[in-house]
Amino acid sequence: MIKIFNVAYKNLLRKKARSGLTIIGIALAAWVLVSLLGFNKGYESSLSRDIDNLGFQMIVTAKGCPYEAATLMLKGGTGLRYMPENITEQISKEPEVEEVTAMLMQAVFDPNKGESGGYSAYLGVDPATFPKMKSFLEFKQGNWFTNPDAMEAVLGYEAAELEQREVGDKLLIVEKNVEVKVVGILKRTGTQDDGTIFLPLKTVQKIFGIKDELTGIGIKVKKDANMAQFEEKMYKLPDVQVVSLAQVKQTIMTLVSTAKVMVFSIALIAILISVVGVINTILMSVMERLQEIGILKSMGATAWDIFKLIWLETLILCISGGIIGAALAMATAKLTEVLIRQLLPYAPSGGLVQITLPLVILTFGVVILIGLLSGVYPSWKAGRVRPLEAIRSQVE
């Protein structure tokens, strides 16, 4: 076997450029395949993590416009709709509910932001429930608010960076001309919390003159609860809109799956091209060596010996291409991620391309299978060569 391997290996070295190009073709196909499978795995787990990191599985907002961020972008603070604060109590009594947290988002127009002004948003949160729900949040500096109606702010990392704030600094709420003290800077999370300025709920209600009203309620549902049934219950509440994060996840995954089908089709084409490339290379190699194969057969080599030799050459090409492709996919995972982020309308935080060992083994298996299949025809053709005809044809 080692001897056959040596012969096959040396045969490939005789046409270095051709063998090299074929290996590159297979490597590119393997690269695309590993990267895509890695993306498939990475995107879903990152999206799930992002949604889990919200701390709650459901958001209840006032009917009309459930998307606070979109409203703020389009209309500023004026477009926000409110619901009574006492709904929180009503929801927390439901048996499926583990915890609820009340939120009030407000925005002010800052004329000194950019060329023509911009909005600054503040999220009022309940200090008793919000930090518990977001227990994964860590502080770079400081901590949460000292009391429920303190004139204090906790800033997400990016918000703090934009405002150049640190613990102890003052922050001005421009339109209201109110100063708050920065008591905490959160570590970067890669989520929307990074750009958020948190204030105690009561403080936001006081500053903006909004009594007993909220813009949203975050709900953490018990693990064994029936989500569909609970959602139905929530829909029955008057004048509220329910946004289930499971629905959000499902919608995003459906959108992304369309893109995935297209990309997998491209990968399939790349694999087919590389299969044709391998068959072409090996077949050319067989045709060029007809005389040689004829001599081998006349010296006693069986059709199976020739078949094995040619098949082994195919396998060496595919295995080499597979190794290079997998290595390339691992080395360029970060770059692939950057490119995907630019192409997708929404990309969750964290690793979008997760290349794991089982995934590499799977791709390797696919590449070897491609090698075995694409090597069958050239090997069979080589095995069928008639020695005398082959020797004579090339002499002529």
Added chain:
Amino acid sequence: MLGMTMKKKFSLMVLMVTVILVPAQVLFAAVGCDLNDPDRDVARLFPGSTGYKTNYVSVDQRGGPALLAQVEDRLGDKFQGLFETIDVPYTLYEIFKGKEKIGYIHGVNEKGQYGGIQVFLVLDLDGVIKNFYFQKLTSRYGKELRDPKFGEQFVGLTLKDFYNYDILTGKAIGPSGVERIKNPVPEAEPDFKAALRGTKKNLILVDEFILGNKYLQYHKAVGEQKK
């Protein structure tokens, strides 16, 4: 021969992978100061320009701790806090009229009394200020400080003028064009000082990154005078 070519190809591949992967790794580093809408802002801030090229550069990348020490020495103050760090990527816009380079636009983040301040300078090829712009300013006196009359006071000044301005005391230590810059509102003193510190830092970084330390001689001269 073929072996040589393969070696060259391999080296090229390694180089490409390195160049591509390194920026990807610094994606989560500190954030710099970009124009909000470069196409619109460059045309507005630099009338007559037809295009621009964006360059990203950091003190860390250009010279590491040694360069940081030199910048701090020229500034007369240390880089401070969580966000004024060695790895902040500065965005330098090279401005063109046709194919001819006509100047630069560069911004820095500065810590103000109530929030972040973004100080942008429009400079000619010699580092002379042509325009001054607060892209962002959180202040009770934002209106007065963002008034074009305030920015006009900076026009014509260079880094040479700022060497005689002590940013720690906020006072001139010798004849300096900075003396002519007046604070429109006495209560806005912290933000006024922050604006001057941001301007000096901005000019020093442009001198280090682009002008080849053209103004370093004046810093040395001021140092000699002090001795």
